[in-house]
Amino acid sequence: MKIDIVSIFPDYFAPLELSLIGRSHAAGLIDVRLHDLRDWTHDLHRTVDDTPYGGGPGMVMRPEPWGEALDHLLAGMDDSTVPGAPASPRLIVPSPAGVPFSQSLAAELAAESRLLFACGRYEGIDQRVLEHYAARTRVTEVSLGDYVLFGGEVAVLVMLEAVIRLVPGVLGNADSLAEESHADGLLEAPMYTKPARWRELATPDVLRSGDHGRIAQWRREQSLLRTAQRRPDLLARQGPSTLTKQDIAF
Ligand code: SAM
Numbered sequence: 001m002k003i004d005i006v007s008i009f010p011d012y013f014a015p016l017e018l019s020l021i022g023r024s025h026a027a028g029l030i031d032v033r034l035h036d037l038r039d040w041t042h043d044l045h046r047t048v049d050d051t052p053y054g055g056g057p058g059m060v061m062r063p064e065p066w067g068e069a070l071d072h073l074l075a076g077m078d079d080s081t082v083p084g085a086p087a088s089p090r091l092i093v094p095s096p097a098g099v100p101f102s103q104s105l106a107a108e109l110a111a112e113s114r115l116l117f118a119c120g121r122y123e124g125i126d127q128r129v130l131e132h133y134a135a136r137t138r139v140t141e142v143s144l145g146d147y148v149l150f151g152g153e154v155a156v157l158v159m160l161e162a163v164i165r166l167v168p169g170v171l172g173n174a175d176s177l178a179e180e181s182h183a184d185g186l187l188e189a190p191m192y193t194k195p196a197r198w199r200e201l202a203t204p205d206v207l208r209s210g211d212h213g214r215i216a217q218w219r220r221e222q223s224l225l226r227t228a229q230r231r232p233d234l235l236a237r238q239g240p241s242t243l244t245k246q247d248i249a250f
Contacts, residue, residue, distance in 0.1 A: 001112065001167055002077070003032045005156060006069050007119035008048055010034040012153035021160065024170045032160075037061075040068035049122050058123040066118065066129045074137060077114050088137040089114040092159070093130060094152035098141030101159060103182035105142065109159070110166035117159075119152030179219075185238055187231060189222035221250050 005013060013034055016022065024030050038046040049059035070091070077089040090112050099105070109115060118125065133139050144155045165171055181188040192203040206218045224247055227235045 001030050001110075001164075002114045003030060003117070003160070004035060004073050004077070004115070005032065005117045005119065006035045006037050006066075006073070007151075007153055007156075008037050008121055009119075009151065009153055010036050012151075013157065015157065016160065020170060021164050024164060024167070027169075029167055029169050030164055035069060035073065037065050037069055040065040040072070052123060056123075060123050061120060061125040061129075063126040063129045063132075066125055067132070070116070070118065070129070070133055073116055074133075077116065089116055091116045091118060091133055091137050091139045092156075093118045093120065093125070093139065093141045094144070094155035094159075095120065095124065095141040096143050096146070096148050098143040101142050101144050101155075101162070103162070106159070106162035107166055109163045115163075117152070117156045119156055121151040185234055185242065186223045186227045187234070189219040189226065217246075220247065224250060 007013070013032075016025065016032055021030075025032055037048055041047055048061055048065050050062050052058065052060045074089060074091075090109065092109070092115060094117070118129075130139060130141065142155070142159065144158055149155060166177065168174070171177065177183060179188060192207060196203050196208060204218065206214050209215065224235070
């Protein structure tokens with residue numbers, strides 16, 4: 001998977017060299033390229049922002065550097081000659097006004113071969129940039145949640161953490177993905193490790209019973225219980241086809 005990120009703070013992405021993401025990068029499973037938006041400015045001060053039309057506080061990112069950056073990067077991303085490749089790369093723009101980020105969107109993005117992220121700052125990017133590229137490629141504005149960050153960089157880091165771990169080959173044991181929170185719409189059961197007793201607290205006996213059937217049943221019940229207690233909205237979204245008779249009886 002090829003990933004391009006445009007930002008006025010490319011240094012924000014230093015953590016991508018750490019941990020499993022760094023190893024996946026080194027192993028060639030993902031190819032992340034950082035670009036400084038200011039490289040597409042032409043004035044002495046490398047200006048990327050200006051005052052908003054209509055007045056108001058703050059600054060807005062000017063369309064010209066974004067236009068030059070995205071034209072350049074999208075021109076180098078045309079996969080239309082590769083059989084089976086999607087018609088156009090996917091441009092992701094973090095925005096508090098975007099569609100909520102979720103595990104299912106992460107899985108959708110993990111199946112793409114090319115992703116391009118455009119990190120806004122200040123009061124955001126001139127709206128015409130989004131309109132212009134929506135007519136040329138697949139553009140998705142994505143929100144991390146109902147709050148406002150200083151810029152899109154941290155949002156992109158979060159999205160990449162969620163997306164990259166779903167890319168085949170990145171996680172040593174892909175089975176762990178199937179049982180995780182949100183994979184099946186539920187929260188995962190609580191997890192324990194050694195020692196069996198820590199301070200006054202013991203791990204549940206069933207987990208040390210060696211009875212895989214009982215363990216699986218216990219985990220499923222805990223998963224349902226946790227979801228009902230902490231995120232009843234998720235449980236309400238489970239259709240009759242995803243809940244077993246045993247689940248409903250529980
Ligand atoms: N004026 C904008 C508004 O009220 O919608 C907020 C701009 S915010 C200060 C600057 C940039 O941070 C945005 O362009 C976006 O890239 C990023 N950002 C802020 N909050 C975000 C969120 N909840 N999800 C994703 N990106 C966010």
